[in-house]
Amino acid sequence: MSDSDLLFSSIPQIGALYRSGRLSPVELTRLCLERIEALDPVLNAFITVTAQRALQQAAQAERELLSGHDRGPLHGVPIALKDLIDTAGIRTTCASRILKDHVPERSAAVVRRLETAGAVSLGKANCSEFAMGVAHADYRQSNNPWDPARTSGASSGGSAAAVAAGLCFAAVGTDTGGSIRIPASYCGLAGLKPTYGLVELEGVFPLSWSLDHAGPLARSSTDAALLLEGMTGKSFGQRVDLRGMKFGVIQRGGLGVEPEVAAVFESACDALRSAGATVTELEIPALEQADAALFSVLLPEAAAIHARWIGVRGDDYAPMTRQQIEMGFAIPAVTHVRAQQFRRHLTGRFLNALDTLDALISPTVAWVSPAEDPVFTGDEGAVEGNRTVPHNLTGLPALSVNAGFGEGGLPVGVQIVTRPHSDAFCLGIGAALEAALPHARTRPPELRFV
Incomplete structure (x- = not known):
């Protein structure tokens, strides 16, 4: 197996190679670090590379595996962490000037x-x-391995780019309005926003306490389930048979859905039908109010979090970040309360729909990766997050999987939503759909990096 093929293997394949003695964690970690050195100047996926620490962890994993101490599927597997997740003794910058020298004493x-x-x-x-x-x-956006002239998505773009480019095997991201699922869609990955509260957020810098989620980004739903197991200590392996399942299509079109995205989504629906599932159209009443509700919750909560800095270090923020924080101070309390009431109403609508359906599906994003991330409080940002935002409000598990490629060869995601605390089922559907959708390409062409 070539080094390139090795770096795009699944986590179970890597585990089998470790346990057969044909590969060592140190050898694989060195390959990842070499690839980061070669490609990250183009991708800008990492803020801090902890090479020495990674090699020490890999050596420990190697010793443990050789001695028969097996910690499970992630043992010795190289991953990445979004840089707003505290790591003891390692800079955690939140990609900001304000925390550029912040070194936590305790890991999240x-x-x-x-x-x-x-x-x-x-x-x-x-x-x-x-x-x-x-x-x-100071940090700039991360670029897409499928086309480095385009973004890998906000806000977990570095995590997505690193996984998609074969720099690591999975990564932890966070999602407040789509920040795992949108990069997953743009980069051809599986990205799960878990059920609200499933992943503990102690030590993760908040954007909006009541909307924030942390979750996995990986090259398949199966690998994402394994990372989620490591993040929670719970099992998420579940095989799903699509035969006889009932899917409801929501937000199929409208709001700028590009023809190439619509075509890929239709092919995914056809694949579900061919596998024996039923696919029907569905409307969720009041769904069009979700974007306004999200801003009315997120912005005041963000303003409260940043009140300690905005008055004294306002110039250290990117101008648009500062503007969005300041917008939060202007939202009346009654508007915030009504938005929270709307969340309960919207959640009830989704739960009612899922009483008779196994899952809801939609395109993840209306378009393929653009050149730059749109501002989420602007018109383009509202379109980008239109299909992801509702599920932060409801807290339901929502998974984006790669469903194919548009005319320009860029990935297109399909989003799967299931009932609360059915994350294993959601990931199982994702794995079954991935198996039913033969992809022409499953990794970015290396020539793009030459």
Whole structure:
């Protein structure tokens, strides 16, 4: 197997090679670090690469596996962490000037769990400043491995780019309005926003307390389930048979859906039908109010979080980040309360729909990866997040999987939504759909990097 093929293997394949003695964690970690050195100047996926620490973790994993101490599927597997997740003794910048020298004393709960699972952390992935959808000029946006002239998505773009380019095998992202699923769609990955509260957020810098989620980005739903297991200590392996399942299509068109995205989505629906599932159209009443509700919740919560800095270090923010924070101070409390009431109403609508359906599906994003991330409070940002935002409001598990490619060879995602706490089922549907959709290409062409 070539080094390139090895770096695009699945996590179970890597585990089998480790346990057969045909590959060592140190050898694989060195390959990942070499690839980061070669490609990250183009991709800008990492803010901090922790090469020495990664090699130490890999050596420990190698010793443990050789001695029969097996921590599970992630043992010795190289991953990345979004750079707003605290790591003890390692810079955690939130891609901001304000925290550019911040070194936490304690790792986030999710990092501690991943360390217990034996994962090897290669470093801290680039992201939008404080996850607000705007790249600070000090860090710049991460670029898409499928076309480095385009974005890998906000705000977990560095995590997505690193996985898609074969720099690591999975990465942790966060999602407040689509920040895992949108990069997953743009980069051809599986990205899960779990059920709200499933992943502990202690030590993860907040954007909006009541909307924030942390979740996995990987090259398949199966690999994403394995990373989620490491993040939570729970099992998410579930095989799903699509035969006899009932899917409801929501937000199929409208709001700028590009023809190439619509065509890929239709092919995914056809694949579900061919596998024996029923696919029907469905409307969720009041769904068009979701974007306004999200802003009325997110912006005041973000303003409260940043009140300690905005008055004294306002010039250290990217101008648009600062503007969005200041918008939060102007939203009346009654508007915030009504938005929270709307969330309960919207959640009830989704639960009613899922009483008679197994899952809801939609395009993840209306278009393929653009050149730059749109500002999420602007008109283009509203279109970009139109299909992801509702599920942050409801807290339902929502998974984006690669469904194919548009005319320009860029990935297109399909989003799968299921009932609360059915994350294993959601990931199982994702794996079944991936198996039913033969992709012409499953990884970016290497020539793009030459």
